[in-house]
Amino acid sequence: MVQDERDIxxxxxxxxxxxxxxxxxxxxxxxxxxxxxxxxxxxxxVIRRRIEKIKSTLLDSNYRRS
Numbered sequence: 001m002v003q004d005e006r007d008i009x010x011x012x013x014x015x016x017x018x019x020x021x022x023x024x025x026x027x028x029x030x031x032x033x034x035x036x037x038x039x040x041x042x043x044x045x046v047i048r049r050r051i052e053k054i055k056s057t058l059l060d061s062n063y064r065r066s
Contacts, residue, residue: 008061015054022047
């Protein structure tokens, strides 16, 4: 049970970090990669997918605890 709580907290921290990174990428705070716009879009897509996976996992863990 304690390990589950640690895992959930770690996922929440990763989610917050990824959401901040994505916001920075989208706002231009993180510069685009050396003239390779497709790499930046791929990076954003990978981040968005990870965010969705984390949200799904957290939602599932909430249902299991209920």
